[in-house]
Amino acid sequence: MTLPAVVLGLVIGSFLGILYHLWRGGEIWRLLLYMALGCLGFWVGHFLGAALGWTFAAYGPLNIGMGVFVGAITIFLGHWLSLVQVEKK
Helix, strand or coil: CCHHHHHHHHHHHHHHHHHHHHHHCCCHHHHHHHHHHHHHHHHHHHHHHHHHCCCCCEECCEEHHHHHHHHHHHHHHHHHHHCCCCCCC
């Protein structure tokens, strides 16, 4: 994997988080959370697709289709889990 491919993957993952934040809104810490989850999910999806041999919307060495799919799912799950509130007794 080349350095430009890694940078492009980080940009795409961050862009997923930024788009979700523009849609849902929230504080700055949520933006950072969504960007981190987008990058994490993108790379998990990329490596999962590579391990399973699934190629969808590949661009050079990146499996962008699987990365975006898993990145979006990761952001949705992370948002849902971040809504949990702990009650004090």
